[in-house]
Amino acid sequence: MRNMRSKYIWFYVEPYVYVEVNKWECLLVNTLDKQFIYSKDQQVLSFLRDFMSLLNTGVSSVDPNLFSLVEFKRFIGEVRHKFIGDLVVTDTLDSKPIQITSNAKIMHDVREGKYASFDDPLNYLYEITIHTNSSCSSSCESCVNYFKQFDCCTKNRNVIRNEALSVITKILKELDFARKRIRINLVVTDEICAKSDELIDILNKYDNDFYLVVNYNNIRKLTSRLCSFFQNRISVIIAGVQISEIDFSILKDLNLTFFVENEVELENVCSFTNSKLRNCHYVIKPIFNGKNMSFLKKYVFLKKKEILNGIDSMQDIHRNKLLNTSFFGKLLVFSDGSIYNNVHFKKMGNIKEYNLPYFVHKSLVDPNTSWFYTRNRAPCSKCVYKYICPPPSNYELFMNQLALCDKSCVLNY
Numbered sequence: 315m316r317n318m319r320s321k322y323i324w325f326y327v328e329p330y331v332y333v334e335v336n337k338w339e340c341l342l343v344n345t346l347d348k349q350f351i352y353s354k355d356q357q358v359l360s361f362l363r364d365f366m367s368l369l370n371t372g373v374s375s376v377d378p379n380l381f382s383l384v385e386f387k388r389f390i391g392e393v394r395h396k397f398i399g400d401l402v403v404t405d406t407l408d409s410k411p412i413q414i415t416s417n418a419k420i421m422h423d424v425r426e427g428k429y430a431s432f433d434d435p436l437n438y439l440y441e442i443t444i445h446t447n448s449s450c451s452s453s454c455e456s457c458v459n460y461f462k463q464f465d466c467c468t469k470n471r472n473v474i475r476n477e478a479l480s481v482i483t484k485i486l487k488e489l490d491f492a493r494k495r496i497r498i499n500l501v502v503t504d505e506i507c508a509k510s511d512e513l514i515d516i517l518n519k520y521d522n523d524f525y526l527v528v529n530y531n532n533i534r535k536l537t538s539r540l541c542s543f544f545q546n547r548i549s550v551i552i553a554g555v556q557i558s559e560i561d562f563s564i565l566k567d568l569n570l571t572f573f574v575e576n577e578v579e580l581e582n583v584c585s586f587t588n589s590k591l592r593n594c595h596y597v598i599k600p601i602f603n604g605k606n607m608s609f610l611k612k613y614v615f616l617k618k619k620e621i622l623n624g625i626d627s628m629q630d631i632h633r634n635k636l637l638n639t640s641f642f643g644k645l646l647v648f649s650d651g652s653i654y655n656n657v658h659f660k661k662m663g664n665i666k667e668y669n670l671p672y673f674v675h676k677s678l679v680d681p682n683t684s685w686f687y688t689r690n691r692a693p694c695s696k697c698v699y700k701y702i703c704p705p706p707s708n709y710e711l712f713m714n715q716l717a718l719c720d721k722s723c724v725l726n727y
Contacts, residue, residue: 322407323376325365325390327399329416332631334698335362341698342398345631348622349396352698355385372413376401418632435671436492438678440643442485443527446478446513447503447649452531454554459603460573462657462712466551467501467529476505478649479512481665485647486520488670501527502536510537517543530555533564553601557586562594570596575603580613602713614709616719618699625702634688638705641684645673656684658711693717 327333332343340362343350353359357380365374380386393399402411443465450469454460461468482500489496500506506513517524526544528536530552541548546567552560553573570591574580583598600613616624625631633639646654651666655677662673677683689700694716697703703719710716 322404322409323378324373324402324404324411325361325376325399326373326402326411326413327365327393328397329414330628331398332625332628332702333362333366334701335359335366336696336698339698342393343622343625343702344396344398345625345628347397348625349398350622351389351392351396351398353385353389355389357383357386358389361386372415373402373411375410416628416632418635434493435674435678436489436496437494438643439492439496439645439670439674441497441499442645442647443499443501444478444482444485444647445501445649446482446506447476447501449476449505450503450532452503452529454529454531456554456573456575456601456603459601459712460551460553463601463708464571464573464599465499465501465527465549466553466573467503467527467532469503476649477651477666478506479509479516481647481649481651482513483516484665485670486516486522489522490520495521495523497523497525499525499527502532503529504532504535507532507535507537507540510540514539514543523547525549527551529553530560557582562590565594568595570594572596572598573601574598575601575606576609602709610709610718614718616703621699621703621719624704631701634701634703634705635690636688637685638687640705640707641687643685645670645677656687656708656711658708659684689716691716 327342328344330345332341332345334341337359339352339354340359341350341352361374361376361380364370367374381390390401394401404410445467447467447469450467452469457468460466486498489498500513524544524547526536526540526548528548528550530550533550536548546569549569549571550565551571551573572583572587574583580598580600587594587596587598600610602610641656644655646657647665651664653662653665653673654660655662655673662676665673677685680686687706689695689697689703689706694700694703697717699719706716707718710718
């Protein structure tokens with residue numbers, strides 16, 4: 315660059331650009347249009363590491379000699395072409411430009427305070443899933459597999475005494491003091507259906523968003539009063555059932571969730587839904603059964619393009635740095651009162667012994683809970699895509715494999 319040796323050159327990136335650098339590679343993403351730059355050039359990496367220093371506050375000086383390097387010059391050209399950043403030239407060192415950087419920060423981080431220091435713990439609670447059963451008459455082959463990956467009924471819990479109605483009553487009484495409506499998912503089997511009148515009488519007293527989750531094997535056991543109360547807020551799990559055996563006449567206006575474990579099941583469901591369920595609400599969810607990893611890799615694992623297209627803003631990225639948006643604000647309660655913030659994490663206690671604000675606070679102040687389970691751990695911690703990827707899911711926790719992505723996204727360290 316001509317006449318630059320007597321000037322000062324400054325490099326900056328726009329506030330809407332995600333920059334991640336490690337020992338081997340770097341990634342810069344324009345979150346507005348998904349344009350990105352990926353490089354393994356050591357000179358570019360060295361320059362960006364210096365740029366990322368907190369002392370530089372988003373603006374770094376550029377040694378004019380770097381422009382004699384082909385890869386660096388190409389990098390700067392690409393940065394400008396993709397509106398990722400630019401260069402500013404000044405006459406004096408004191409004229410360093412000012413750039414407002416975008417940093418991740420929790421407005422009121424309760425982990426830095428004490429229980430009494432924040433106004434209402436229930437403000438951080440968004441959803442509670444309550445399992446109402448201690449037994450089930452069905453014999454689903456992959457009962458545990460379903461339950462550990464999605465909201466679904468299960469009988470594989472050592473629940474000695476079913477106290478679902480009293481547990482629900484206690485939770486709803488405490489939620490009556492919340493400043494917002496909380497989503498309540500009631501996962502039911504034939505066991506609670508026999509007490510449907512008592513259940514509806516309890517629910518009618520409270521103003522929350524109630525949803526019902528039921529396995530297709532138990533759908534006929536739902537009483538008319540249950541169906542009338544929940545209406546289109548009933549989600550039916552269809553798993554391990556032959557499509558030809560399903561009576562879709564009883565599923566009208568309901569939300570259907572198909573669990574599939576292989577290509578044949580997927581093709582059967584797709585064929586049937588395309589011809590018979592055009593006006594129904596349904597989703598198809600692949601299930602890991604311990605033997606179908608190739609199926610999951612094809613339909614669940616993410617590729618680079620999908621990862622990049624999944625980011626809407628820098629705000630999404632900042633959230634992914636600090637917390638798990640898939641788990642945050644959610645609690646799981648069983649019919650004996652046992653409470654978890656995620657089924658893959660240790661039990662927090664029993665709702666009969668402590669109130670909801672206590673468990674919300676406990677989930678907030680402990681960095682090892684599911685609410686703060688991010689990709690800042692191996693192998694993802696060494697990947698430049700870690701914070702633009704979706705947060706870790708129950709899929710990964712169930713498989714004990716954190717990275718569900720295309721191999722080209724993850725380096726073999």
